[in-house]
Amino acid sequence: MNKIWLIIQREYISRVKKKSFLVTTLLIPILMFGLIATMAYMAAKSEQKEAIAVIDESGVFINKMDTSSSSYTITYIADDTHENYTTLLEKNKCDILLHIYPFRNGLPDSVNIYKDGGVSLSAKEFISDDMNTIYQIKQMQDEGIDKDKIDSINNSSIRLKSFDLKNNQETSSEIATMIGYVTGFLIYLVILIYGMGVMRGVMEEKTNRIAEVIISSVRPFQLMMGKIVGIALVGLTQFLLWLILTGSLQFLLPLFIPELRQAMHPSSAADMDAMSKVPTSELAGIFNSLSNQHWSLILSCFLFYFLGGYFLYAAMFAAVGSLVNEDQQEAQQMTIPITMPIILGFFIMTSAIKDPNSTLAIFGSMFPLTSPIVMMARIPYGVPAWQIAISMLLLVAGFVLMTWLSAKIYRTGILMYGKKASWKEVIKWMRYR
Amino acid sequence: MLDVQHLKKQYATQKAVDDISLSVKKGSIFGLLGPNGAGKSSLLRMITGITLPDAGTIRLHGEPFDLIKHSPLIGYMPEERGLYKKMKVGEQALYLGQLKGLSKIDTLRNIKYWFDKLDMQSWKNKKVEDLSKGMSQKLQFVITILHDPALLILDEPFSGLDPVNSAVIKDEIYALAQKGTTIIFSTHRMEQVEEICREIALVNKGKLILHGSVAAIKEDFKQNMFQLEVDQAIQGYEKNIIAQEGHHYTLRFENNEEATNLLSYCLAQQLKIKTYSEILPSLNDIFIRLVEGDNGGVRQFDSN
Numbered sequence: 001m002n003k004i005w006l007i008i009q010r011e012y013i014s015r016v017k018k019k020s021f022l023v024t025t026l027l028i029p030i031l032m033f034g035l036i037a038t039m040a041y042m043a044a045k046s047e048q049k050e051a052i053a054v055i056d057e058s059g060v061f062i063n064k065m066d067t068s069s070s071s072y073t074i075t076y077i078a079d080d081t082h083e084n085y086t087t088l089l090e091k092n093k094c095d096i097l098l099h100i101y102p103f104r105n106g107l108p109d110s111v112n113i114y115k116d117g118g119v120s121l122s123a124k125e126f127i128s129d130d131m132n133t134i135y136q137i138k139q140m141q142d143e144g145i146d147k148d149k150i151d152s153i154n155n156s157s158i159r160l161k162s163f164d165l166k167n168n169q170e171t172s173s174e175i176a177t178m179i180g181y182v183t184g185f186l187i188y189l190v191i192l193i194y195g196m197g198v199m200r201g202v203m204e205e206k207t208n209r210i211a212e213v214i215i216s217s218v219r220p221f222q223l224m225m226g227k228i229v230g231i232a233l234v235g236l237t238q239f240l241l242w243l244i245l246t247g248s249l250q251f252l253l254p255l256f257i258p259e260l261r262q263a264m265h266p267s268s269a270a271d272m273d274a275m276s277k278v279p280t281s282e283l284a285g286i287f288n289s290l291s292n293q294h295w296s297l298i299l300s301c302f303l304f305y306f307l308g309g310y311f312l313y314a315a316m317f318a319a320v321g322s323l324v325n326e327d328q329q330e331a332q333q334m335t336i337p338i339t340m341p342i343i344l345g346f347f348i349m350t351s352a353i354k355d356p357n358s359t360l361a362i363f364g365s366m367f368p369l370t371s372p373i374v375m376m377a378r379i380p381y382g383v384p385a386w387q388i389a390i391s392m393l394l395l396v397a398g399f400v401l402m403t404w405l406s407a408k409i410y411r412t413g414i415l416m417y418g419k420k421a422s423w424k425e426v427i428k429w430m431r432y433r
Numbered sequence: 434m435l436d437v438q439h440l441k442k443q444y445a446t447q448k449a450v451d452d453i454s455l456s457v458k459k460g461s462i463f464g465l466l467g468p469n470g471a472g473k474s475s476l477l478r479m480i481t482g483i484t485l486p487d488a489g490t491i492r493l494h495g496e497p498f499d500l501i502k503h504s505p506l507i508g509y510m511p512e513e514r515g516l517y518k519k520m521k522v523g524e525q526a527l528y529l530g531q532l533k534g535l536s537k538i539d540t541l542r543n544i545k546y547w548f549d550k551l552d553m554q555s556w557k558n559k560k561v562e563d564l565s566k567g568m569s570q571k572l573q574f575v576i577t578i579l580h581d582p583a584l585l586i587l588d589e590p591f592s593g594l595d596p597v598n599s600a601v602i603k604d605e606i607y608a609l610a611q612k613g614t615t616i617i618f619s620t621h622r623m624e625q626v627e628e629i630c631r632e633i634a635l636v637n638k639g640k641l642i643l644h645g646s647v648a649a650i651k652e653d654f655k656q657n658m659f660q661l662e663v664d665q666a667i668q669g670y671e672k673n674i675i676a677q678e679g680h681h682y683t684l685r686f687e688n689n690e691e692a693t694n695l696l697s698y699c700l701a702q703q704l705k706i707k708t709y710s711e712i713l714p715s716l717n718d719i720f721i722r723l724v725e726g727d728n729g730g731v732r733q734f735d736s737n
Contacts, residue, residue: 003532003534006528006531006532007532010528014517014519014520204517205515208515208516208517208518209511209513209514209515210515210516210517211515212478212483212511212513212515213509213510213511213515213516213529213576214529214532215483216481216482216483216504216507216509216511217504217529217532217533217534218504218532219500219501415478415483415484417513
């Protein structure tokens, strides 16, 4: 026990001390932060308004168009002089010209939009939506419906709420999708990145021939497990640091981009107007649903499947690492049988998010090689306790079995130099005492 | 100290070690000889507990071998040297010493002792990849003896070492044996064995062909060859002369008695004898003779 602890320590410290660890640990949050910041900055910048000049010959739309938009301003102009459109736009310092012709038989004869270099889709959409609304109101008014009534009709909408019968709580499938996807994806990444790390570590020990020195002091199993546990701790450390770093950088974001301050704090006065358009109950619903998620269940399951999945695959990666000689290409080839189920798990996960109770999703969340990834996609939707229990039991059993088999392969493989072992031989090694 | 009985180990297609029995006395320097691929390393790996034998027993101090219990007693330097390339020399020595069950303080103390003794203090903060091949050999040796093992197993300890460092390591091996450390080392270079070992075992194709003290083996394999240097030609010994260079003869006799007779003859003839000595076979000769008599000594792969 003391020796395995020494091995864990060495694996952990030698990795954490590496410059590459420091670089990735610092760089990834900074890159992510940079990406978010750039995106936010672009979004903030693009709020530069386009000016729309409106020539309304019908008289239906004048002074009625939506001026609350954050992207467009509206100017009404008269077309007395019949100048050409370009001169008109320049004269009025506008970007887009909207020409509405007089009505004929209750419909505008034609409505045209002009712009240098073509009209963007969003501008066209904005104008068409706005005009339709105004036109519908006009028609309703023509039918003799009260303006107040029309307003109240317009502001009414149906909001769907979904409930989980068993827990008697409101649920949100959007949130569930998000949580499922993020956690499943994280586990997928962890298995691949750190599993490969284990494999490289084993290969290093084998090609350096240090394995032989160490195995004369400790059992091969101790060396293998020490490495797996040590790298798991490195992974956990890195995650923790990423969490802390991204968390703290998030707070810095508004300092760099003042425009974002409004967006991030919607309560500020300037945006009150825009905010009021979003029914507050919807926002509250999202927050409500976030807090309604069974966080303790999700977190404990995440930790369980995170570690279970990692340990299951790390043992297999270690076995493969022990089979490989110096050849990198060979390593890539030999990892295929391991990476296939991981990728399969990822695909099942994406479908499980859409349909968490399909047969495929249930199977995927039970089968130990895919369950760490797939189960996380199902948990936010609520999974019967017996299914979680079976899945966890199978994962533990799979882990024990895989580690046992891997240790046997590892024990022989790590001392085999030179020739490439065939799968037939490897199966024979598993039967060794 | 070490007693090995009927040890067998089979790899996929070949018997690496085929029924080998030998014993090594405490404090002796034991040479394990054999051509490349004879099964030396496989045998040593079983003795160090790295691999398990298919059959047979290994006893250490009379007890059945147990890795956890006996690992601290054994120092093993494999043929293929192995160290973490990116790790600093000092840290590496500390780690491997502790893995052998030494406390941190003891490991540090022993590191200091050996590094001082072999003039390696300045290496401590260097990475292993920065050391030359000879330097890392020396480091590997020090790491192997760091925990003061009772049984030191060295697989080809001098390969890759320059004469100066070879001599340093050789001296240390003698000194350790003097203090009671049992040393087994394997090599295919006979002159080293002849120089260092008192006892040897010769393996070929997984089988033990020879086992005993160097002097006894030489005695067994001597061919009653003598060299004689005198001031005049000798008469009547034509059938015994193998080579002649002036009055310098190499002769072979049927037995020792005939050799003694030659001496009487020389004295009777009043020849002036400059040298008269028995030519004992070198281990190299014995080795080649035994191995070559056995299918040229190269392990043949089974056809299936």
